[in-house]
Amino acid sequence: MEVSEFTNLNYYHRDLSWLLFNRRVIHEAKDPSNPLLEKLRFLAIASSNLDEFFMVRVPSIQSLARLQPKDKDTRTGWTQEDVLLKLYEINLNNTRLQYQYFNQLIEELTKHQKFVKSINELSAEQLQEADSFFYELLLPAVTPIGLDAYHAFPKLAEKKVHIFVQVHQGNRVERAVIPLPPLFSRLHQLANEQTYLFVEQLIIRHLPEIFVGWEIDHSFCFRITYDKDLEFREDTEEKLFTQMEEYIIERSKGLPSRLEISSEWSKEVEESVLILANLLQLKVRDLYWVPGPLDLTFLFPFVDSLAPDFPGLVFPRFIGNTHKELNGAELFQAIEENDLLFHHPYDSFDIVLNFLESAAADPNTIAIKQTLYRMAPNSRVVNALKKAAAKGKQVTVLVELKARFDEENNLHWVQELEEAGCYVSYGLHQLKTHSKALLIVKKDGRQIKQYVHFGTGNYNEKTSSIYTDISLFTAKKEYVADITAFFNYLSGYRQVPNYQRIAVSPNGIQQKLLEKIEQTIVHYQQTKQGAICFKMNSLTDKVVINKLYEASQSGVPIHLIVRGACCLKPGIPNLSETIEVKSIVGRFLEHSRIYAFYTNDKEADVWISSADIMTRNMLHRIEIATPIEKGPALDHLLTILDSFRKDRKKAYYLTASGHSRRLIENNEFSAQEYFIAHSQPNSETIIPMSIKENPNLLSKIRKIWQSH
Template structure:
């Protein structure tokens, strides 16, 4: 068994595995099948992803390293300090690759007469123009802050670029920081509308005007990421809404977790960097030298601006298939057959229409729905408010603890409550991550119920870029299950006994283990059967071990895991029958599908809001829903088959922990296939080694010099 920088024992480390996912995102910036501006957008996405990683995942490892320095990770046998150093090495390699691609794309943009230049590259006329901009607009907004005994060390803004300056006056040395003015764009567009200049370069050019009478020793740009994953402790004696308001304020006091420095390491500025790191209480392994401009998320507005002028340099506009039945006809169609939709290839409009039609229908007597992350100007919330205004009973379970959406959700809660909706926040210490919607109608003396189960949020904005599955059904067992589910969450009752669905905590894990066991038994008896799972992350050790058991009896297992994967394929006598692939493309692969085949054609398939992660299995309210035989299941199996065949956008996970492209000549892309088949007439688609040297700084310095 190979032991690599990514893994030890029989498991990959979750966070190192995630960094390899972010590397796959970075690689999309080097894929010629992606338009030029979309390549830039992938670099911005990777930067945004990494920011959240250092706001959420890394701080918990740093905390464990401080509190339990000798404790070892259960999956890999490494100490947390060893994990942090491995993480550091991998991320430095990712960053080097990211900026290599960035520089190449900026060069390529010059062929389209679009230039991102440094100050040294500007013409005399352009220099005069940007100097006027500095003196007239920037200078009044720029404030140097001294770092000495007479100035309190400032709370430096998170994720914002600052300039560190060391100045000298005879034998006196002082230091200061300059925050970039927040209301100015990072990229200043010159009058020719073709040339752009980073604002920090312009400020750096004019440092002598900001420190009159002082000699500039050196300067560099830096950026800080803070811990935003402070533990939220619920108090059952205080309203959760009030607790969450207080938590949002408290979270702003998190400790720094990362310091990024723009430029190449040099002995001249190392002392200043280490002084800054000491002030921030960061170690050398928390410092990242970035070979280019910091925070590539500034590329998001840059790409959007250029896309208007160069529409051929972005993906062509894509609109998914719109389901033909609307309003009452949609509900009639659901009564006849379960309906399954694959977003965004099938437009999310069908879900919005389902809810909006229910809100308008005078026969609707109740609507019940879970909400986790919602779009700005949410049509979902608007429909729920309208339903309440029309006298319908509207019950909404809003998850206030949805990370980084807490403030947004507090806003929606107030709106929903003011509109007359009954709002619940779920259960104590558990996040409600399930995606479910129930509509109840009364037609004469007959009550009819219609349910929607999804793998993604009720968010019309993200639904256009995330792939997800929707299932509509009016079948008795399903609507009875979801009725019991909502009553359990909104009131007081024992955990329901569900007829069809499985609900976490515990329920989905138990169901997956049961179905894997059944598939193993069937395979041993018939030599037929297989398992195929598609998800965002696979980290739950209990389910992983059960998959190892299934592999040992020969069950073929194909796992499609977009992000972190702790399961290690290809281990002799343990996981030889398991193949792990990862698809990264134009759309974010977000759907969760769990299939258990009894033959090549027949399978029991579940869709779920839950990834196979311990948090989802044991610490969240999640739903998994089986899709019964019929057109809906046929479509879902076809969707899953396309994912399994992908070789253009898929990567194969090797035993060493590396992901590699497939080598065979196969241009099949599942996402391209789905887009091609999403036409109005096709509403149903057919066919890293730990060093012993304790001197971390010397190790880090070597890495700096090598990069």
């Protein structure tokens, strides 16, 4: 077996695997097919990703390392301290790569007469202008905070840049921190509109004017990330809304999980860093020396400010097919005739909004039921539900209050929905409702007609423009009956439904996947035909992974498209030889979940789902998986899946050592580029294409793995 730095057993560690996903995001800053400003945006995305990683995932490992220092992880055989050290090493390499690309891109930006300069690179005239800005605007807003017995150690703002300063006066040595004034941009644009300067550099230049009468020993910039994954314990005796308000306050008291430092190394600076780390109760493996400006998320507004003047340096504006022919009543009539399947954002999310808004306005609509997990600011979805309630329709909404980092936003929407007359439920005790479902009930004379939407992504029109997801509309009786029972189960009191078509977690989706994998194994053993193809964000559930290993040992070809963390190890002799794992990172965030079980080259049992194959989704969340029946919708979905399988241009393949590699072959097909090109208005469906499968593909891939 090939030795891996990510595991010594048959599973990769989830969090180390995720760090490799973030490295793939960083690598997009080097991809020549991406425009310059988009490359910078990918670096900002990687920084934002990593912030959340240190707010959620790393603190849990740190807690286990403190509480159970000798216990070993069941998947890798490592202690939690071992994991933290390996995480540190991998992330340090990621950071170095990220800043290498950052410096190269900032240099490339000078070709377009935009200059991000250090304080030492400014001309005398520019320096004079910058100094005037400091004295007139910055200095009044700067507040140094002493670190001594007469000043309580402050609760330093999370993810904000601070300046640490050591000063002395005779033999007296003191230390202080300066938070960057929050209402100022990190990059100050000089009057010529071509040159930008980091605000922290300007403040450091003027430290003597801030600490008048003291000598400046040294200074450096730092930034702290805090634990934001405080365990939420529900109390069935207290209203969940009130508990969540209290939880949000308690979460702000989380311990530090990471300290980032931007400074040239010196013994004196290192001593001050260790003093600061001790005050924050952090270990050396929690300290990251960053070779450049802290917090590259400042690139988000910077790129947005430049984009209007440099349209050629960003992705061309893209608007998905709005399907204007399916407007209002025409959409509902089309759903009655056939299941409809759409691929967002290539098919605009307006089709879903149109479905809901038309129902809200239709006097024949008598009820609307919907799950909500994350919503956009100024949400059209919420506005439609409020309008429907105002018109006397019965509107029932299951809002997940425990959606991480959206708790405050969802509390706000709950208040608005309830004030508008909607019935709001929070789901089931100790389970997050992560499913995406919408039911419309209409009266047609003496008949009742019902229409269902199932999705793989949130009802969020903002993220729907950059996340790829699948929507299914159906009016079939079995689906309608299932989703009616589903909503009644969550909003009222009844036994777990016996669903006819859909699978629902906890337990149901995992059991369904195991059942379908077993059926594929039996079919393959009898016919030597069949395959499995899964597309998801993460694959970490050990039970399903073991079943996939079993399928591989039976010879079943398995194609896994996993954007993020993957604990399964491909290419292990006598265990996973027939498994191929790849990740696609591109302009849009691959978010759809598709699970396909092929009986031959052209036929498959395919499901879409709100759930990734993660233990939390399988056992601790309310999720839905929906089968797609034979017909145009299934044909469309298989074409989509085949396009992802064909993608080599934006794909990374996971090796048995745990690294991701590009294939060495001349194949410039990108699924995302293909979908963009074939999503022009008035196109009815994505044009089917012929994809020739190479029977020796897996053996070729193994040779490439071995060559690395």
